[in-house]
Amino acid sequence: MPYSETFKDHLAHPRHVGELPEADVVAEETNPVCGDRLRLSLCLKGELISAARFLAYGCAPTLACGSVLTEMLEGMTRDEAAHITRADLTRALGGLPARKGHAAALAIETLRAALVEIDKQRS
């Protein structure tokens, strides 16, 4: 399956690249099999994710997933973010080849780690 135009656009013009110096939470996860890496930093305003940034090393879908995830996250509440699935990311990118599912999995894993960190801070 070839990559979609949406996917290519995310790769050519990635959204929300970088790190937030004032981030409330930062999470970084690595895929131990292929070495892909995703770093996510989030700023919160009350319940709302007010800003999201990403850095990524790895194959093209890992970069695109980081881009589309941060795009989705901004403006969401913590609970809404917790409901994002691999399928949501894949759909938002116009589909991913089956063997690239690991990229969406890494993005969701990193998001979950960030949410756990938020919960920890709150408790």
Add this chain to the structure above:
Amino acid sequence: MRRVYLDHSATTPVDPRVVEAMLPYLTEIYGNASSVHHFGQEARAAVDRARHEVAALIGARPNETVFLSGGTEANNLAIRGIAEAAEQHGRHIITSQIEHSAVRGVCDALEKRGWEVTRLPVYDDGIVRVEDVIEALRDDTVLVTVMLANNEIGTIQPVAEIGRLVRERRAAGHRHLWLHTDAVQAAGRIPVGVEALGCDLLSLSAHKLYAPKGVGALYVRRGVRLVTQNVGGHQERERRAGTESVASIVAFGVAAELARTELDARAEHVRRLRDRFERGVAQSIEDVVFNGDAARRLPHLSNISFRYIEGEGLLINLDLQGIAVSTGSACSSGSLEPSPVIRALGRNDELARGSIRFSFGKDNTEEDVDYMLEVLPRAVENLRRLSPLYQRAQAERAACETQPVVAGN
């Protein structure tokens, strides 16, 4: 959008002169080369002419040249054919760690069936050492298979020296020892002569020489016995059954003739473009590693690892700007492991994943290089901006630069 094709090691466009020569064999001259009638004999004559030209490209005799479907089949026939024919004399094969997957795959398959395989290392220059071949040779070795030039980094292997060694061993009584070389990448790009190489079998593929896909050849030195792999017909002197693809073979013949007569001019042209490209990359992009020995390599090929980024992202970025290249990253090949060739040079996974192969062709221009040098640094920069590895390295550099220098240290 401007399109720049820099993937000639993957395949080449068919030369219009080749297309013109093959077309009549798809229309009016359609006979089966095995038929006795006029139609068949016309086709037979064309196949014979092509055989003569392909043989001439590698300094072989026409009757030592077997047409088949391409490089992969040539490698299969050579290695399996020898392994099975010489089985009673030994089941040991010597190969290298950087062979094309067609050779690697056949060796792996034989290993599963009980053959022993020694895979010679290459060093950081990407070249096999003859001393390692000497050390690996055993009384039960029946085949040495080492490629003439590598498909990812272009390094030229010392096949002629290995050939001398194999002939000496044979003369000294090791009668069932043969040398095969995969010359798919080398033919048409550097001079290839079977006598100078001293090889017994040599694989060729037409589509790397500006001919169509689906046709290739195996050189089999007179007197070398192979077990035929494709059976069920008398074609190719019983070595490869199946109706000859006459139009493709005609195309291969014309392409081989052009490759032979234009070899020097093509080599000089691509070398000039490649060298200017590499100088430009070295000047405009930091943290790059050039892979493979700079001198002993094919003139058209450049393999560069871009630190901190992954090849597939760069490949797609370049593709979006009209530039076609290849990468050694695992992602684009569908495997989990990045390029075994780059890893064999002693490079780490990050460098293997960030490797890109640029392979020039006879129709590339100086303007193509200009465009590459305009697009590539920007694409690398954009991807590095995303990379946590790059950000970390930059932070570390900045920290080093701000460290006070302590006198006396």
